[in-house]
Amino acid sequence: METILSSHSLHPILNPKASISKNLLLPSQQPRPASLFLSKPITCTPNKPTSQLVKPSLAEPRNWFVHAQQGLAALAISLALNFSPVLYTGNAIASEFDVINEGPPKESYVVDDANVLSRVTKSDLKRLLSDLESRKNFHINFITVRKLTSKADAFEYADQVLERWYPTLEEGSNKGIVVLVTSQKEGAVTGGPAFVQAVGENILDATVTENLPVLATEEKYNEAVYSSAKRLVAAIDGLPDPGGPQVKDNKRESNFKSREETEEKRGQFSLVVGGLLVIAFVVPMAQYYAYVSKK
Numbered sequence: 001m002e003t004i005l006s007s008h009s010l011h012p013i014l015n016p017k018a019s020i021s022k023n024l025l026l027p028s029q030q031p032r033p034a035s036l037f038l039s040k041p042i043t044c045t046p047n048k049p050t051s052q053l054v055k056p057s058l059a060e061p062r063n064w065f066v067h068a069q070q071g072l073a074a075l076a077i078s079l080a081l082n083f084s085p086v087l088y089t090g091n092a093i094a095s096e097f098d099v100i101n102e103g104p105p106k107e108s109y110v111v112d113d114a115n116v117l118s119r120v121t122k123s124d125l126k127r128l129l130s131d132l133e134s135r136k137n138f139h140i141n142f143i144t145v146r147k148l149t150s151k152a153d154a155f156e157y158a159d160q161v162l163e164r165w166y167p168t169l170e171e172g173s174n175k176g177i178v179v180l181v182t183s184q185k186e187g188a189v190t191g192g193p194a195f196v197q198a199v200g201e202n203i204l205d206a207t208v209t210e211n212l213p214v215l216a217t218e219e220k221y222n223e224a225v226y227s228s229a230k231r232l233v234a235a236i237d238g239l240p241d242p243g244g245p246q247v248k249d250n251k252r253e254s255n256f257k258s259r260e261e262t263e264e265k266r267g268q269f270s271l272v273v274g275g276l277l278v279i280a281f282v283v284p285m286a287q288y289y290a291y292v293s294k295k
Helices: 016-024 050-083 090-102 119-136 154-165 193-199 201-217 221-237 259-294
Strands: 110-112 139-145 175-181 186-191
Touching: 090 139, 090 154, 110 119, 119 139, 119 221, 139 154, 139 221, 154 175, 154 186, 175 193, 175 201, 175 221, 186 193, 186 201, 186 221, 193 201, 193 221, 201 221
Parallel strands: 110 139, 139 175
Antiparallel strands: 175 186
């Protein structure tokens, strides 16, 4: 069985005629091998519009501009929140009105809206004031608030609470209201005619000017409330006045310097500034001179 092979399909070594004939040709007439045409890989990519090729170069400035706009907007909002006046709306002014609308406490004698009184103080107040009410039929309520936004001072707010909680003369005659405003470090005491007569004007004024503001300034809110309660109860019971806290005379040393100290500091400051100015001018010139001389 014979196998017929084409001469074109044989390797040049097996086909010497073909290789000799190719070698006899001039270099310019010799056919180029197929590998030369395939020396560079041919890649086919789909045609893209020119706008997509330019898009990445334009995206950078656009993204930078968007980030700049967002940064400026955030800065504007921050400045508006920091420097704009605070508008007390909704929950911002709800606490003092809630105290009025909720009425007097039923199970205690304290409305601690400012959240500055401890459990021990509340328990001591309840024991002291419940004993007074059972013996003398006088009822005293203590109220703490952080800040007043609807009234000018604590006295107006205390009168408003008394009128809302006990609208008739019969209900409010033997009632007393003590208000402590923690942010303003002030307080007020008010009540019905029978309460004011039983306590006396002197003790009322002393409680407002001594117990409440002095101890509140030192942020001793528990002591301010409880000492005021003991002073009012002692006055109703006809006992000697326990007195209020001693006002501390905090003499602060003057922060102002004498004339001699000021002149001395001024001279030192002038020397420092002069030395810095000399360094700022001389050093760059010396560097420049050294640079030029090397050339």
